[in-house]
Amino acid sequence: MHWLAWHLPPAADAGLPAGAQGWWALRFTPCVALLDEALLLEVSGTERLWGGRGALRALLRQQAPQPSGDGPGDLGDRDWAEASTALQALALLRLRRAGRPAPWRVPHDLPVATLTALRPHAGALQHLGCRTWGALRALPRAGVARRFGAASLEALDQGWGDRPLPLDWIVLPERFxxxxxxxxxxxxxxxxxxxxxxxxxxxxxxxxxxxxxxxxxxxxxxxxxRRIDGVDLxxxxxxxxxxxxxxxxxxxxxxxxxxxxxxxxxxxxxxxxxxxxxxxxxLPQDSASLLPPQGQAQPGEPWHQLVERLSARLGPQCVQVPEPVQDHRPERMQRWQPALQAPAGGAPALPEGAQAGTPWPAWLVRPPRPLALRGDRPCLHGQPLRLLAGPQRVEAGWWEAPGEAEEGLAQRDYFVAHGPEAGWVWVFRDRATGGWFLQGVYA
CATH class of the missing domain: 3.30.1490.100 (DNA polymerase, Y-family, little finger domain)
Structure with a gap:
């Protein structure tokens, strides 16, 4: 087994409950526990998945929150330690935090004060000349148990790896x-x-x-x-x-x-x-490829994040996007809504094999502009238009109740027309009245 100990700030300084301070480590191993002032990770079962012990150690140092609570960052050597047992890693971490070098022989030469169960007896052990784990382990066990309690021997055995150390593993809640x-x-x-x-x-x-x-x-x-100026809050x-x-x-x-x-x-x-x-x-997981990527993503803020930030700053009604509407009338084929309320995904694609109809203009005239007639030909800017494509018949709005919409029932024949002054335009003839109208202008 291989254990890593990470120093944690007090819960009050970190601004988080103690258990929440260890959630970040569950990404790397399911064996994460809090013990005293440290976060303990057992990584022998997962280090291969992260590219080996060295690569995992580097990732952990980058992802671990700073002891100051300032977020992730590369930790210094004083903030972590590793060993073959959890209590040994915790003892080495305490030495590093105190600015003392690690002993040559671990765990034999670890100071007794680095083991939590022995700290109350550190003074008595010093008088006996017993300053290290190895020196205490060399004493008769029965005498140590009578003098310092069985819990001291049990903790020493757990630190040595002769007994399992029961830990309360951190478990993620189902909901944050x-x-x-x-x-x-x-x-x-x-x-x-x-x-x-x-x-x-x-x-x-x-x-x-x-x-x-x-x-x-x-x-x-x-x-x-709960109450300000006589107003309940x-x-x-x-x-x-x-x-x-x-x-x-x-x-x-x-x-x-x-x-x-x-x-x-x-x-x-x-x-x-x-x-x-x-x-x-x-979230979709990135898959590794044997081939280099075709193109590198450009740095910058993603589009959807920019829209969300502007909506938060200006208000949802100030940032709007068009939404397609199932209606054949050009002026009713879309409506505007706040970008934050728009459904995910783009407009539905054409079925396979479907062909687009008559090309529509980029600019619609709303409301449609009535056109004068010269004979039976519509005129724009005083010049008659030549009808070059059409008709494209549109009948819609019959399902609406009278007065429900200003456009109402539409019975139109659309044409692509051209005039010497007007250029390319999109016009239609109202079949109910026989009038001609300008609906759009081609760029």
């Missing part, structure tokens, strides 16, 4: 729902954002361990005051964040949260913050 108490009352959005970053880091660890991305989450803060104030595609990284979520909080007025100072996942989805 985390609440933290703020170190001080938050009266501004920036103060909430600081604590929110800690929760987003925990969310990222939870998502990575489950190989998922988040599509929707809820941020809520608890009011420290709700206990919680909430906002919801949604993304078009499942995301796992915190950078985009932090930008969205910052934009939304900047437009949010806190009803009262907050003393607690909660983050809850509303919708998640599995």
């Amino acid at each position: 729902d985390l609440e933290v108490e703020l170190p001080a009352r938050a009266e501004t959005a920036d103060a909430l954002l600081w604590a929110g970053q800690r929760l987003l880091d925990a969310l990222q660890g939870w998502l990575r361990a489950r190989h998922q991305g988040v599509l929707a989450l809820e941020v809520a803060w608890h009011h420290d005051l 709700p206990a919680w104030q909430r906002l919801e964040l949604r993304t078009a595609q499942a995301v796992q990284g915190t950078a985009h979520l932090r930008r969205l949260l910052a934009e939304r909080l900047a437009r949010q007025r806190l009803a009262a100072p907050a003393d607690r913050l909660a983050l809850r996942s509303l919708q998640t989805a599995a």
